[in-house]
Amino acid sequence: MPKYAMVIDQRRCVACMACVVACKKENDVPLGDFRTRVVEKTEGTFPQLRMELRSELCNHCDNPPCVYNCPTGASYKNKDNGMVLLKKYRCVGCKSCVAACPYDARYINEEKGFADKCTFCEHRVKEGKEPACVATCIGKSRIFGDLEDPKSAVSIALRENHSEVLLASAGTKPRVFYIKKYGKPE
Ligand code: SF4
Ligand code: SF4
Secondary structure, eight states, X not given: OOOEEEEEETTSOOOOOHHHHHHHHHHTOOXXXXXXXXXEEEESOTTSOEEEEEEEEOOOOSSOHHHHTOXXXXXXXXXXXXXEEEOGGGOOOOOHHHHHOTTOOOEEXXXXXXXXXXXXXXXXXXXXXXXXXXXXXXXXXXXXXXXXXXTSHHHHHHHHSOOBOTTGGGOOOOSEEEEOTTOSOO
16 A cells, blocks of 8 residues: 655745645635645744745644544545545535644635645546646655655655654644755754
8 A cells, every 4th residue: 555645855945836836726726725835934033043945735644633523524534545535525614624633734615615625636646647736846845655665756855864744743643744954953
């Protein structure tokens, strides 16, 4: 079974937002909603300041509170590929998953009345393609692949670099890993 994951190499992001646009187009994301974003993060205190660009999206957590808090079974973890997905026909739009996600990764598609979020472009992955954001990333900052394959780009990137996940203390076990611009924190 593949274990899909994404690595964000923050050293390579140039904040061109091509990923954000590609995602919206690929997934017909409504105006004002986003499945992924690129945010500026400032660390330190003046004058010792530094800035990092950070792509954010659903972490496809291995311990996903959005799934545990969904009362209808609409949100689920796909056992075949590890992606956290949605059975739209089961969603009642109650927003429990939106509230439970500590990453602000979900929104309600007001046009269609169900919760929505990044799917790792499962429809493309099934066809052997990369997620749209990865395919369009001009800096090669976004890397996608199978953690079970030691030769995959994600496995190599994680082996060769220090990486972190967001909100590790939340216990959600994210599958999106970050290689920080300034390396391992001291
Ligand atoms: Fe669920 Fe949020 Fe984790 Fe995505 S990031 S799997 S929406 S808890
Ligand atoms: Fe489940 Fe839909 Fe409610 Fe989210 S909004 S908890 S997916 S029923």
